[in-house]
Amino acid sequence: MxxxxxxxxxxxxxxxxxxxxxxxxxxxxxxxxxxxxxxxxxxxxxxxxxxxxxxxxxxxxxxxxxxxxxxxxxxxxxxxxxxxxxxxxxxxxxxxxxxxxxxxxxxxxxxxxxxxxxxxxxxxxxxxxxxxxxxxxxxxxxxxxxxxxxxxxxAPKPFDAERLPVPDRTYFYAHLDRYRYLELLPCAHVRTAYSCPYRCKFCYRNRLNCGVYSARSIASVVEEIKGIECENIYIIDDDFLVDAERILEFVRLIKKNNIRKKYVCYGRADFISGHPDLMKQLKEIGFYYILVGLEAVSDRYLSDYNKLSDMSCNISAVEILNNVGINIMGMFIIDLDFKPRDFRELYKWIKSHKLRHTAISIFTPEMSSELMEQYKSRLITDAPCDWDYLHVVAKPSNMSVKQFYFHYHILAAKLFIKGWREGIYDFVDYGFYIRTILKNMFGFGG
Ligand code: SF4
Structure with a gap:
């Protein structure tokens, strides 16, 4: 070699x-x-x-x-x-x-x-x-x-996140006009932990790092952030809001170092609903988006997914973040058991709870997961390129694949129009996205 x-x-x-x-x-x-x-x-x-x-x-x-x-x-x-x-x-x-x-x-x-x-x-x-x-x-x-x-x-062994070297961002700095999270441009990534201590059924993230959650010390994370020449920071941990003490330490050190940046992170609805004061503090130090896996608008689905959270947490998380002024990006699963009314109810819930930012993903059993075994007989494709959460990979239970795509694209179009009216995607080329949605609606995936 x-x-x-x-x-x-x-x-x-x-x-x-x-x-x-x-x-x-x-x-x-x-x-x-x-x-x-x-x-x-x-x-x-x-x-x-x-x-x-x-x-x-x-x-x-x-x-x-x-x-x-x-x-x-x-x-x-x-x-x-x-x-x-x-x-x-x-x-x-x-x-x-x-x-x-x-x-x-x-x-x-x-x-x-x-x-x-x-x-x-x-x-x-x-x-x-x-x-x-x-x-x-x-x-x-x-x-x-x-x-x-x-x-x-x-066989692999779990990796201790504390061993991560300081990343060399030469390439990032040479392409500052390209790396973004929505309107946050440029936006640098920071990792503070691997994997996730929860066990939601649909999610493969908790199996990463041999299923072991490993987190860096907050002092080293803040030191890294201090040295990044970029005002927007996306903390890409699968779930950053795991340990309230650790987050309080983050707030303390960001304030102590007088660091002024905007932040994006993932967090769970039950954590947010249980820590309203901490959310206020995160807003004060610059938290701009929190991406929350709300997943569903019924307790039945949340329980089936082993989410260990419920609708009262979802409702309170949206209210708390709306009140403190952090943008909540609500992420939902379009389940393969959906009936037409489920698509409508999801939209109604989003509208009535004043959720402005949303992302919808089609339920996708991950390759090589236990869930995949369950869905094996229902698979309609084995092409890896379809594993993007925008394609139906297994047969829906209550309608044809074509009907499922139709309802999915109607919902996507309604959410897009809602976002457009509320001005949240002013940075995108609307013409391009309307054309994409129309093409998808009438081409039914692919
Ligand atoms: S959905 Fe979120 S909380 Fe649940 S296991 Fe995955 S990363 Fe963890």
Whole structure:
């Protein structure tokens, strides 16, 4: 595996289908920036190619950079791009190829291909360093590799978030005009923890990091934020509002350091409803959006999902955040059991509770999850590109797939018009989104 020391880190383009909503949420490639930082300290020459923002194709980048090594991350919907990028890297540069990220971690067998050399199955980026340093592969946790043409699987171990290096944000700073969360442009990402201590049935996030919640000290998080030259910070933990003491410490240190920024984070409705005063304090230090998995407008669904929260928490979370002036982004699941009236009731609830920002996702059993076993006989596709929460992947119980898409797109259009009237998406090209919604309504997915 002797190569030049150029190492290309690749983040795929978002999508090649008609559901390409680039320009609304474009994420800083933080995972790659951690690896970048580690490689630089080892004397390698790393570079990043992010398909969300690049204007040159990956093939052109490969030809000009000629990396000895290529690492590709991605989500389920990007699986085919990830494989294509590895094949291109082998063909053009003869690079040693690595794949990683949350899809590969849990579906590593999907990547058993000739053009892929290593599959990283944990968050421990130092396993890449071990491979580069020539450590015996059998002693490295969380990696799949070929030996004598047969794939070997070393089990992953939980990664201690405290070991994360300070990410090198050179690439982010060079593309400040591209990385955003809605109107917050530019918007930098910060990670303070991996995984989630809850066990909601539909969610795979709690299985990440071997199912172990691992959090950094708040002092190191605030130190990192202090050094970021960007006024908007998206805390990308699966759930930031886990421990009230930890959040109070965050508020205290942000105030002490006189840091003035806007923040986005995920939080649960039951936490918000149980801590109204803390929400006021978060508003004071700049919390701008809290993304809340409200999931449903009936206790039956919340209980089926093992959400360990209920409708009174949902209602109170919306009221509290509306009152303190933090934008709540309510995220809902469009269940495959929905009847036409469920779509209507969801809209009615959103309107009557004055919820301005919403996101709706079609119920999608994650690949390689227990839920997938339950839905196996109902699957209507196995194409990874459909795992984007915008496609129906399993047969609905109470209507045809075509009818389901019809109701889904009507709801999406109503929510979009509501948001447009309330002026919350003034930064987007409305013409483009209306055309996209109409195309989806009459094309019924795809
Ligand atoms: S839905 Fe949210 S709270 Fe539930 S397991 Fe997933 S990340 Fe945790």
């Amino acid at each position: 002797e190569h030049n020391k150029r190492f290309l880190l690749v983040h795929p383009e978002i999508s090649r289908n008609k559901y390409n909503f680039a320009g609304i949420i474009d994420n800083e490639p933080l995972e790659l920036e951690y690896i970048y930082s580690m490689l630089k300290s080892m004397g390698y020459e790393p570079d990043i190619w992010d398909g969300q923002v690049e204007t040159v194709s990956l093939a052109e980048k490969l030809k000009s950079f000629m990396p000895g090594y290529v690492y590709v991350c991605g989500r389920t919907r990007q699986e085919s791009f990830m494989k294509e990028y590895c094949a291109n890297s082998k063909e053009i540069c003869g690079s040693t190829t690595f794949v990683g990220g949350i899809h590969a971690q849990h579906n590593y067998k999907h990547f058993y291909e000739d053009s892929i050399d290593f599959i990283m199955t944990s968050f421990d980026m130092f396993a890449i360093a071990d491979i580069l340093c020539g450590k015996s592969l059998s002693e490295i946790d969380g990696v799949c590799f070929k030996s004598g043409g047969i794939w070997q699987e070393n």
